[in-house]
Amino acid sequence: MSTVRCRIAPSPSGFLHIGTAKMALFNWLFARSQGGTFVLRLEDTDAERTEEEYVAAMCEGFKWLGIDWDEGPPFGDEPEKGALGPYRQSQRRDQHHAEGMRLVAEDKAYRCFCSKEELDADRAQADAEKRPFRYSGRCRNLTPEEIAAKGEASFVVRFRVPEGETVVEDLVQGPVKFNNKEFDDFIILKPNGDPIFHLAVVADDGLMKITHVVRGDDHLTNTPRHIMLFNALGYALPTFAHLPMVLDEAGKKFSKRMHGANVLDWRDEGYLPETLINYVVMLGWTSEEEGREFFTLEELRHLFSINRLNKSAARFDRKKLDWLNGQHIRMLTPENLRDRVLPIIAAKGIDTSGKSPEWLTQMASICQEKIPTLNNIVDYIDFFFSEVESYDPKAENKYFRQAESAAWLEADLRMMSAADAWTHDALKAAFEKEVEATGVKLGSLVNAARLALTGKPVGPGLFELAELLGKETAVARIARALEHVKTLS
RNA sequence: GUCCCUAUCGUCUAGCCCGGCCUAGGACACCGCCCUUUCACGGCGGCGACACGGGUUCGAAUCCCGUUGGGGACGCCA
Numbered sequence: 408m409s410t411v412r413c414r415i416a417p418s419p420s421g422f423l424h425i426g427t428a429k430m431a432l433f434n435w436l437f438a439r440s441q442g443g444t445f446v447l448r449l450e451d452t453d454a455e456r457t458e459e460e461y462v463a464a465m466c467e468g469f470k471w472l473g474i475d476w477d478e479g480p481p482f483g484d485e486p487e488k489g490a491l492g493p494y495r496q497s498q499r500r501d502q503h504h505a506e507g508m509r510l511v512a513e514d515k516a517y518r519c520f521c522s523k524e525e526l527d528a529d530r531a532q533a534d535a536e537k538r539p540f541r542y543s544g545r546c547r548n549l550t551p552e553e554i555a556a557k558g559e560a561s562f563v564v565r566f567r568v569p570e571g572e573t574v575v576e577d578l579v580q581g582p583v584k585f586n587n588k589e590f591d592d593f594i595i596l597k598p599n600g601d602p603i604f605h606l607a608v609v610a611d612d613g614l615m616k617i618t619h620v621v622r623g624d625d626h627l628t629n630t631p632r633h634i635m636l637f638n639a640l641g642y643a644l645p646t647f648a649h650l651p652m653v654l655d656e657a658g659k660k661f662s663k664r665m666h667g668a669n670v671l672d673w674r675d676e677g678y679l680p681e682t683l684i685n686y687v688v689m690l691g692w693t694s695e696e697e698g699r700e701f702f703t704l705e706e707l708r709h710l711f712s713i714n715r716l717n718k719s720a721a722r723f724d725r726k727k728l729d730w731l732n733g734q735h736i737r738m739l740t741p742e743n744l745r746d747r748v749l750p751i752i753a754a755k756g757i758d759t760s761g762k763s764p765e766w767l768t769q770m771a772s773i774c775q776e777k778i779p780t781l782n783n784i785v786d787y788i789d790f791f792f793s794e795v796e797s798y799d800p801k802a803e804n805k806y807f808r809q810a811e812s813a814a815w816l817e818a819d820l821r822m823m824s825a826a827d828a829w830t831h832d833a834l835k836a837a838f839e840k841e842v843e844a845t846g847v848k849l850g851s852l853v854n855a856a857r858l859a860l861t862g863k864p865v866g867p868g869l870f871e872l873a874e875l876l877g878k879e880t881a882v883a884r885i886a887r888a889l890e891h892v893k894t895l896s
Numbered sequence: 897g898u899c900c901c902u903a904u905c906g907u908c909u910a911g912c913c914c915g916g917c918c919u920a921g922g923a924c925a926c927c928g929c930c931c932u933u934u935c936a937c938g939g940c941g942g943c944g945a946c947a948c949g950g951g952u953u954c955g956a957a958u959c960c961c962g963u964u965g966g967g968g969a970c971g972c973c974a
Contacts, residue, residue: 418974450974496974523972539898539970563972580901589899589970597972604974628900628969651902651967658966689908689923697910698922717909720967724907727924737937777936787935802934838933853933865935 411443413619415476416496416608418450419461422669423468425661425723426623426653429687433650433716434621435474436688439708446615447479449495452607468670472680473704478615491615496607499614503602506610506640507564507595515639516595518554518562519546542591564596566606566636573631578648579716580624585631593632609633613642624649648713650691651720658722667723677751677782679739682732690721701734733779745771748784755785757792769875773867787866791876795862795884798891802864806855807892811847815855816889818847823856823885829878831870838870859888 415431438445466482478489510516533540568590575583595606627649637644655661661668685702693715745768774787822837842849853869873881
């Protein structure tokens with residue numbers, strides 16, 4: 408009885424790419440839905456590209472999304488987890504080398520002494536003849552004597568690709584057939600003994616007893632090579648599932664340099680991790696339950712089924728992401744929203760330390776229905792913490808430069824000053840009573856007051872924000888606006 | 897160039913495997929109306945797609961072939 412073991416094996420190249428996040432999510436979901444194990448392995452064999460801060464940045468991305476791993480390398484205060492480590496490819500070099508040389512001993516691979524120059528010449532020749540470059544096989548059948556004669560000459564190790572065809576039985580794409588002629592005898596060990604990617608992944612997947620390889624379909628044409636290696640090395644062949652990649656809004660491969668390629672870009676812009684998870688899952692999978700589009704990680708781990716995965720690539724759509732984020736913000740409790748929004752407000756230099764937790768919860772609550780991203784809250788609440796320095800020009804024309812403007816503000820001032828109870832309900836009642844008595848439009852009274860209190864034409868509901876602002880401040884701001892209006896006409 | 901994958905509204909998709917229930921359903925976006933104290937939210941309605949061409953069949957979005965479009969792979973990168 409074999410339990411599912413799958414993995415995400417990113418190369419730490421600076422941050423968690425949105426595409427990597429998608430693959431990680433689906434691996435995670437597959438493992439969790441099957442009661443299996445999810446492994447994180449760092450493919451950090453490309454020495455120049457691996458920096459420790461890159462590793463940390465990548466793990467931070469996973470943590471933010473809530474994707475945890477059962478086995479993986481040490482990270483932060485977490486020790487290495489799992490019995491089949493190490494989980495950093497760079498620490499398995501000797502193992503890879505030994506496996507490569509084992510293939511040589513078994514004659515499934517061979518030493519190749521061709522120089523880089525020779526190969527470059529072959530490649531140029533192939534280009535000139537407009538045919539794909541394939542290794543010539545010059546060193547394929549060297550005799551032991553010929554090899555001995557090379558002495559200490561440096562060599563690479565090439566895999567001896569067998570004749571015939573290789574079929575990838577892909578869980579998503581179905582069976583995909585390749586003629587082995589498409590593949591030349593590819594290199595598996597560099598002259599310095601380091602493994603090439605293909606050997607390293609296969610050795611790692613084999614030794615870590617990975618049962619399901621779920622990855623981007625950019626690897627589909629690499630898979631025959633991997634299957635040949637699995638077989639040659641005598642490892643159990645995992646099941647493959649190749650998922651379509653995430654395209655940018657223009658329909659191109661999501662470039663590493665593009666903003667938004669880093670999942671933490673979205674965090675920094677005020678998107679919830681719940682939103683990203685929900686959005687990314689929608690990009691590659693649909694639920695049995697038709698039309699449903701809200702999912703939490705916890706729900707997904709029960710709902711996920713591999714046969715509902717899509718086969719074609721999907722574009723990233725910012726508009727839909729915004730909408731989804733707004734929906735997720737509305738699902739938060741006000742306390743939770745408050746806690747998420749406070750650091751953002753602080754980062755803008757606004758000091759909230761004078762307010763009670765209850766007050767701040769109220770503040771978050773009255774903005775909850777209005778903001779598409781967490782960051783948007785700043786514009787909705789800054790007037791609570793600073794004086795109104797200026798009025799929005801357009802709104803000023805509309806509410807402060809009318810013949811009745813002074814009258815509106817005078818009414819506002821009178822009602823607010825006279826308010827016996829400074830609550831949303833009491834204020835609302837007072838305004839409504841005024842409207843009934845005088846026939847003035849409620850909107851005029853409200854919008855003039857809003858502009859006076861906030862300086863803006865948009866924001867939370869007037870009575871809600873007034874209650875939080877406090878009577879004294881509100882009355883003072885109305886009075887000040889009234890003075891201002893008198894200077895306008 | 898060679899090989900591989902893919903193809904339903906502008907976007908994400910349901911339906912395709914097991915042809916008829918499809919005058920193709922939903923969501924985002926867009927437009928209009930309603931609600932309303934602004935903005936948003938919400939409600940109602942509208943616009944809008946089976947890439948093309950051949951087959952197979954009584955009947956095809958659904959099956960087959962081809963074309964075209966899109967993506968990917970062809971490293972001593974991962």
